[in-house]
Amino acid sequence: MNHPASLRIESPSRSNEQRRLSSLLVSALPWTIIAGLLYAGLFVKPKAVGGSVTPPVLERRDRVYGITHGEGGALLAAASNGKILAIDKGRKITRQATPVDLSLQDIAAFDAMHAVAVGNDNVILYTGDGGRHWAKADNVPRSQVANKLNRVRTGANGMAVAVGEMGALLRSQDYGKTWQRLREEEDLAWNDVAILDGGTFVVVGEFGKILRSEDGGKRWEKQAAPVASSLMATAFRDASNGVAVGLDGIVLTTSDGGRHWTSVKLAAHDHLLDVLWNADKQEWFAVGALGRWISGTQGADGPQWNSGVLGEHTLSWHTRVLAAGSAYWLAGADVGAWDGRQWTPLDSH
Known part of the structure; x- marks a missing residue:
């Protein structure tokens, strides 16, 4: 016996309710997403995965302009961005805290505890505890045109002389705490000063200019030079x-x-940027651009000069040289030691 098929017919009112509910859900979906994003942004804090990366104390982009002897056989180096670095005998580098981020152009030590650093914007820093604490000198004489101190040299009894742009010639007699101008400013940069016995200063600078004082900077005499190019250092x-x-x-x-x-x-004919006299080796030694070095040993007719480079592929410039034991430490675009045969750069790590 055949039974008629059973047909299920939707109620029109029920179908309309479903369509309205579906439409409501679709229209509310964007707002639900927005609300979720707002909640995540306000209340969900992301957590870092893995440890943070600490940059090396001596970064590849750093420029080290000055270097001197520090406490206990360590070296102190003055660098860009206000950095002063201590390098121990094992070549481990630590950064000493300083109150500035201006580039430091030079650093010099009075003794194991006292040192002074100079740099851009006529900034001068000094320490009396081997670099554990550095303070900024107040009321340093300034020019209204340009301010940059290129070099600082130390003498006996806390005396120091700094030279720089706009004829800056400054002297301190209290280990770098206070400074006085020795000459009126002029449109000329002085690059280095030698402090000799008896209160004699010899200053060299741009355009072959040389100054000399025999009374600690009270009176100055201009000395003739056989060149017109800038003199960068003297010793x-x-x-x-x-x-x-x-x-x-x-x-x-x-x-x-x-x-x-x-x-x-x-x-x-490469630029030469620094020179020293090494009493232990009885020789002059100078460094400069493109890895260039020259040395001069005293002979019967004066110094006998030799020249070379740090290496075939070592073309960095160096603004400072420091005698340390049997080697020379060089500072500039990079830092390292030269033993007369091999150049050993300082590992930034």
Whole structure:
């Protein structure tokens, strides 16, 4: 017996209710998403995955302009961004806290505890505890035109002399705490000063300019130089004999305390930026651009000069050289030691 098929017919009112509910859910969906995002943004705090990366104390972009001896055989280095770095005998680097972020152009030590650093905007820092604490000198003389101190040298009894832009020639007699101007400003940059016995100062700067004072900076005399290029550094081995170096490979020598200078002809013409006298090795040593170095040993007719580079692929510039034991430490675009045969850069880590 056949039974008629059972047909299920939706009620029109029920179908309309479902469509209205579906439409309501669809229209509310964007607002639900927005509300969820707002909640996540306001109340859900993301958690970092893994540990944070601490940058090395000496970063690749850092420039180290000055270097000096510190406490216990360590070295102190002045760098960009207000950094002062301590390098121990094991080549471990630590950063000393400073109150500035201006680039420091030079650093010099009075003794194991006292040191002074100078730099951009005429900033001067000093320490009396080996660098554990650095303070900023107040009321440093300034120019209304330009302010940058290029070099600082230390002498006996807490005396220091700093030189720089706009004829800056400043002196401190209390380990760098207070400073006085020794000359009126002028449109000229001084790059280095040698402090000799008896209160004699010899200053070198742009355009081959040389100044000399025999009374601690009260009176100054201009000395003639046989070059017109900028002189970048000078050093003396005693009160009479000195050397000055500069751009284009310039080397000048004096045997009368800086009154008269003679030019030395060398084959290399790379810029020379610093020079020192090494009493232990009885030699002059200078460094500069493109890894260039020169050395001069005393002979019967004056210094006998040699020249070379740190390495075939070592073309960095260096603004400072420091004698340390049997090697020289160089600072500039990078930092490292030269033993006369091999260049060993400082590992930033």
